[in-house]
Amino acid sequence: TFPWPKSMRWGERSAKSGALSWVRPLHAITATFGLETEEPDVVKFNVDGIAAGQTTFGHRFMAPAPISVRRFEDYEAKLLDAKVVLDPERRKDSILTDAKQLAFAQGFELVEDQGLLDEVAGLVEWPVVLMGSFDQEFLSIPGEVIRATIRNNQKCFVVSDAKTGKLTNKFILTANIDASDGGQAIVAGNERVIRARLSDAKFFYETDLKTKLEDRLPKFDSIVFHEKLGTQGERIKRIERLAAEIAPLVGADVEKTARAAKLAKADLLTEVVGEFPELQGLMGKYYALAQGEDASVAAASEEHYKPQGPTDRVPIDPVSIAVALADKIDTLVGFWAIDEKPTGSKDPYALRRAALGFTRVILDNQLRLKLMSVLVQAGLGIAGSLASVVAANLEPAVQDVAQKTENVEIAVAVLEAFQKDPKRGRDAVAVGDQITKVILDLLSFFADRLKVQLREQGARHDLVDAVFALEGQDDLLMVVRRVEALGKFLDTDDGKNLLAGTKRASNILGIEEKRDKRTFEGAPNPALYSLAEEKALADATDLVKVEASVAVMNEDFAAAMSYMAELRPAVDAFFDKVKVNDDDPKVRENRLKLLNEIRAATRAVADFSEIEG
Numbered sequence: 001t002f003p004w005p006k007s008m009r010w011g012e013r014s015a016k017s018g019a020l021s022w023v024r025p026l027h028a029i030t031a032t033f034g035l036e037t038e039e040p041d042v043v044k045f046n047v048d049g050i051a052a053g054q055t056t057f058g059h060r061f062m063a064p065a066p067i068s069v070r071r072f073e074d075y076e077a078k079l080l081d082a083k084v085v086l087d088p089e090r091r092k093d094s095i096l097t098d099a100k101q102l103a104f105a106q107g108f109e110l111v112e113d114q115g116l117l118d119e120v121a122g123l124v125e126w127p128v129v130l131m132g133s134f135d136q137e138f139l140s141i142p143g144e145v146i147r148a149t150i151r152n153n154q155k156c157f158v159v160s161d162a163k164t165g166k167l168t169n170k171f172i173l174t175a176n177i178d179a180s181d182g183g184q185a186i187v188a189g190n191e192r193v194i195r196a197r198l199s200d201a202k203f204f205y206e207t208d209l210k211t212k213l214e215d216r217l218p219k220f221d222s223i224v225f226h227e228k229l230g231t232q233g234e235r236i237k238r239i240e241r242l243a244a245e246i247a248p249l250v251g252a253d254v255e256k257t258a259r260a261a262k263l264a265k266a267d268l269l270t271e272v273v274g275e276f277p278e279l280q281g282l283m284g285k286y287y288a289l290a291q292g293e294d295a296s297v298a299a300a301s302e303e304h305y306k307p308q309g310p311t312d313r314v315p316i317d318p319v320s321i322a323v324a325l326a327d328k329i330d331t332l333v334g335f336w337a338i339d340e341k342p343t344g345s346k347d348p349y350a351l352r353r354a355a356l357g358f359t360r361v362i363l364d365n366q367l368r369l370k371l372m373s374v375l376v377q378a379g380l381g382i383a384g385s386l387a388s389v390v391a392a393n394l395e396p397a398v399q400d401v402a403q404k405t406e407n408v409e410i411a412v413a414v415l416e417a418f419q420k421d422p423k424r425g426r427d428a429v430a431v432g433d434q435i436t437k438v439i440l441d442l443l444s445f446f447a448d449r450l451k452v453q454l455r456e457q458g459a460r461h462d463l464v465d466a467v468f469a470l471e472g473q474d475d476l477l478m479v480v481r482r483v484e485a486l487g488k489f490l491d492t493d494d495g496k497n498l499l500a501g502t503k504r505a506s507n508i509l510g511i512e513e514k515r516d517k518r519t520f521e522g523a524p525n526p527a528l529y530s531l532a533e534e535k536a537l538a539d540a541t542d543l544v545k546v547e548a549s550v551a552v553m554n555e556d557f558a559a560a561m562s563y564m565a566e567l568r569p570a571v572d573a574f575f576d577k578v579k580v581n582d583d584d585p586k587v588r589e590n591r592l593k594l595l596n597e598i599r600a601a602t603r604a605v606a607d608f609s610e611i612e613g
Contacts, residue, residue, distance in 0.1 A: 002022075002023075004021075004022070004023040006023070007021045008021070008022070008024070008025070020048035026047065026048070026050055027057065028050065028056055028057060029046075029047060029052040029053070030052070030053065030054060030056045031045070031052040031053075032054055032070060036071065039070070040054075040070050042054060054069055054070065055067065055068055055069075056069055056075065056079070057082075058078075058079055058081075058084050059082055059083035059084050059177075061177055062082075062083040062126065062177060062178065063081075063082035067079070067082055083125070083126045083178075084126065085125060085126060085127070088121050088122065091121040091124065091125075091127055092118070092121040095117060095120060095121060095124075095127045095129060095174055096110075096112070096117060099129050099172045099174075102129055102130075102131055102172060103131075103159050103172065106131065106159075106170065108159040108160065108161060108162060108170060109160050109161075110159060110172065111158045111159060111160050111167070112157075116151055116155065116157065120174045123155065123174075123176070124174055124176040125176060126177065127174050127175075128174070128175040128179075129172060129174055129175075130173050130174075130175055130183040130186060130187050131159075131170055131172050131173075131187070132156075132170070132171050132172075132173060132187040132188075132190050132194070133169050133170050133171070133191065134169050134171065134191060134194050134195055134198055135169065135198075136169050137202075138198040138202060139166075139168075139169055140202070141201055141205050142282075142286050144282055145201050145205060145276070146167055146201070147167070148278065148279060149194070149197045149198055149276075150171050150194055150198075153194070153197045154190055154193055154197070155174075156171045156173045156174075156190065157171065157172040157173075158170075158171055158172075159172060171190075171194065173186070173187070173190050204270075204272045204274075205271075205272055208270040208271050208272055208287060209290055212291055213263045213266035213267070213287055214262070214263060216269045216270070217236070217262070218233075219269055220236055220265070220269070221234075226338070228338040229335075229337075229338060229382070232265065232268075235330065235334075236262065236264075238330050238378075238381040238382070239261050239264070239265075239326045239330050240258055240261040240262050241381055242326040242330060242374075242377055242378055242381055243258065243260070243261035243323045243325075243326035243327075244257055244258040244261070244322075245377050246322045246325050246326055246377075247318070247319075247322045249367075249368075249369055249374075250318050250322050250365075250367055250369070251318045252318035252319045252321065252322040253318075253319065256294055256296055256319050257300075257318075257319050259293070259294075259297050260296065260297040260301070260304075260319050260322075260323050261300070261304075261322075261323045261326060263284065263288060263293070263297065263301060264281075264284065264300055264301050264304050264327070265284075266284060266301075267280060267281065267283045267284035267287060281302040281303075281304070281305045282302045284298075284301030284302065285298045285299060285301045286298075287301075288301055296317050296318075296320070297319065299315075299317055299319070299320055300315075300319050300320040300323045300324075303315035303317065303323075303324060304320060304323040304324040304327050305324070305327075306320075306324065306357070307357050307360050307361070309353070310356075314357075314360050314361050314365065316365060321365060321367070324357070324358075324361055325358060325361060325362075325369075326378075328354040328358040328361075330378055330381065331349070331351065332351055332354055332355060332358075332378075332442060332445075333375060333381075333438060333439075333442065335349050335351055336438045336441060336442055336445075337379070337382050337438045341441075341445075352449065355446055355449040356452070359446065359449055359453060359476055362476045362477060363477060367477060368475060368477055368478070369477075370474055370475055371443065371446060371474035371475070371476060372443065372472075373474075375439045379438060379439055443474060446476070447464060450476060450479065450480070451464045451465070454483060459483055459487060462610060462611050463483045463487055463490075463606070463611065465607075465610040465611075466486065466608065466610040467479050467482045467483055467606050469607035469609075470603060470606065470607060478555065481555070481557055482557050482605065482606065485558050485560070485605075486557075486561065486605065488558075488561070489561035489565070490611070492565070494568050495561070495565070497568050497572065498564060498565065498568045498571065498602075499608055501567075501568065501571035501572060501598070502571070502598055502599065503609065504575060505571075505596075505598045505599060506599055506608070508580055508592075509595050509596060512581070512592055519596075520589065520593045520595070520596045521593070521596055523593070524538060524590045524591075524594045524597065525590055526538065528590040529590075531577060531578055533570070533574045533576075533578050534574065534591070534594060536570045536574075537570040537571065537573075537574045537598070538594060539570075540566060540567050540569075540570035540571075541567065541570075541598060541600075541601045542597075544563050544566055544601045544604075545600065545604060547563040547566075548563045548564055548601065548604040552604055560604065560605050564601075564602060564604075564605060567601060571598060574594075578591065580595065
């Protein structure tokens with residue numbers, strides 16, 4: 001019952017139901033058990049008529065005779081004598097060491113490839129490393145195309161010049177046999193295949209250069225991106241518009257950014273990318289440079305896909321940053337709008353990766369960006385596609401926006417869009433409710449992704465919750481800085497004690513608000529203070545609210561936390577000396593309002609009720 005991604009049936013019963021399905025044809029089963037000092041027993045069973053025993057086999061060509069083994073150490077040693085290296089790690093080390101030495105002996109360097117090494121090590125039992133060559137003329141092709149051709153078709157490694165770092169016309173292959181001719185025939189066969197494959201690649205590349213990138217764009221109008229989100233052509237226009245709006249926010253040239261966004265996907269229709277999809281973006285850069293595009297415009301073709309994982313680099317050129325952010329946000333808002341969100345472990349459109357990539361671009365480049373504003377602009381772009389599906393020909397009055405859209409900021413953005421572009425504004429109005437829910441839900445999703453990222457860096461997830469619980473926290477860089485300052489503050493005695501006091505105030509307020517079915521907002525009445533601790537707490541909260549708020553406005557979160565620490569003595573004294581639920585209803589209400597002032601003062605930096613502990 002072992003599961004295999006790919007398996008096969010064979011033998012006399014292969015065409016019948018119930019035939020054994022295994023990853024490879026099964027020829028023998030070795031199963032022994034017993035003390036090292038004694039002859040082992042065979043564990044008797046059979047699989048599809050093959051009985052367990054003590055017999056195995058070595059290399060199919062160099063040592064085909066059966067081998068009798070007693071236990072694992074014996075098994076491993078006898079297989080090695082029979083030209084089978086059992087340990088995959090040992091095979092990898094052997095291939096890598098021999099390949100490096102062979103390249104070095106010729107004055108070259110091996111271009112290492114861990115994924116290819118893993119694959120090749122799984123294809124051979126007795127690795128024998130050999131070197132071959134190809135015609136010098138093929139070096140006119142971009143190195144990545146040469147590497148992809150040789151790697152994908154022949155599972156061979158490429159070699160670079162140690163001085164220049166550029167590829168040479170050599171390659172390294174891994175045979176599975178000690179050939180009697182020293183491997184000459186094996187090398188010649190690989191050279192013949194690689195020559196043909198590189199000839200195809202050279203033809204594809206030169207053919208692609210004959211057509212400008214922008215001349216390929218009309219074809220995207222007939223290619224569906226998603227049935228509910230329109231064509232690839234519509235998506236490219238959305239990204240172009242959104243990237244141009246993001247450009248000033250990240251210090252990018254608007255004209256270059258719009259041009260880069262327009263051309264960034266064009267290489268998807270080229271011959272080389274059709275043959276090697278993993279080269280998308282990179283080939284766009286080469287083709288853009290070949291047709292004389294600005295270096296930043298060309299680089300964006302490759303870099304707007306980045307980062308594609310936690311170890312991948314992020315773009316640093318402002319034009320690439322703007323296009324990368326626009327591409328990721330359009331994807332997220334679009335699939336959120338049609339309710340294709342990630343569920344559990346399923347994420348077919350890689351939306352979690354898109355959100356993490358967006359966040360990394362922002363944080364690694366230390367960018368100040370209001371996420372809500374960007375989401376609104378992306379939502380307006382998606383609205384046209386969405387409106388055609390859910391609200392075709394619907395043109396409600398612009399005045400309905402405020403009623404249809406609960407969030408004021410989104411409503412204002414929709415109204416502004418209507419003034420600039422009535423058609424676009426009508427589309428947004430038609431699906432105003434839906435876009436609003438999408439944006440608010442996406443903000444929560446970004447908070448979750450940020451929690452994951454910060455948790456991996458050692459930060460506490462509840463501190464992220466505490467910051468995001470405040471209104472308008474959509475500047476990811478500021479959220480991170482606030483979380484960092486909050487974490488350091490809570491590691492101090494003042495922070496821990498203030499947290500305890502604040503939580504006590506919140507708990508009391510929660511109980512009393514539930515009982516009275518009301519809140520205790522509003523300023524306390526100083527005339528009702530009968531104890532010095534009440535007045536001291538009132539003075540402290542009034543001062544801290546001003547000081548902390550000013551510090552937060554100046555984005556000095558460390559200073560805000562130090563001001564918060566000044567609350568601690570007054571809070572401690574209040575709970576030590578003051579009875580909150582006084583017998584006099586007016587005094588009780590006033591003291592509960594004073595507790596609410598503690599909560600309001602701390603909310604200048606975070607919602608302490610969200611913090612654990």
